[in-house]
Amino acid sequence: MRFVINGLKYDTENMEKVANVKKWYESRSQLIKAIYNNAKVGTIHDCELWKSKKGNWLLTHTEDYATKVGEAITEEEAKSLLMRYAPDDYEKRFEEIPEA
Numbered sequence: 001m002r003f004v005i006n007g008l009k010y011d012t013e014n015m016e017k018v019a020n021v022k023k024w025y026e027s028r029s030q031l032i033k034a035i036y037n038n039a040k041v042g043t044i045h046d047c048e049l050w051k052s053k054k055g056n057w058l059l060t061h062t063e064d065y066a067t068k069v070g071e072a073i074t075e076e077e078a079k080s081l082l083m084r085y086a087p088d089d090y091e092k093r094f095e096e097i098p099e100a
Contacts, residue, residue, distance in 0.1 A: 001060060003070035010058045010070055015050040018078075018093075019086035023047050023059060049078060049086075 003010045026042040027033065033041070045061040052058070057078040059071045073081075082090035087097055 001068050001070065003058070003060075005058075005070060005072040008056065008072070010050070010052065010056070010072065012048075012050055012058070012060065015052050015058065018049045018051050019082060019089045021047050021049050021059075021081040021085040023061070023081065047081075049081060051078075 001012045022044050024042050024044050026040055033039075045063070047059050047061040050058040050060065055075075057073045057075060059073050059078075059081075061069055063069050079090065079094060082093070083097065091097055
């Protein structure tokens with residue numbers, strides 16, 4: 001998959017897939033917003049987290065069963081997602097998570 005985000009090309013063919021994670025996205029549907037009286041309504045998507053050779057992070061998921069979506073994210077958000085959904089991968093890349 002290829003995406004151009006903020007003037008940078010993200011090509012998953014040339015990136016390292018780091019982990020499968022999940023992320024909540026707010027609905028953009030005007031109908032859904034009307035039904036729920038403009039409340040924040042959304043859904044959790046199964047996502048793939050990628051890292052480029054230059055250290056940039058990309059989150060991808062599928063919407064509406066066919067549309068591929070890519071979102072550039074910060075390293076801090078990537079760390080947060082890894083800590084929550086793939087703690088072993090977090091520890092391999094960054095640091096050991098302290099015992100409780």
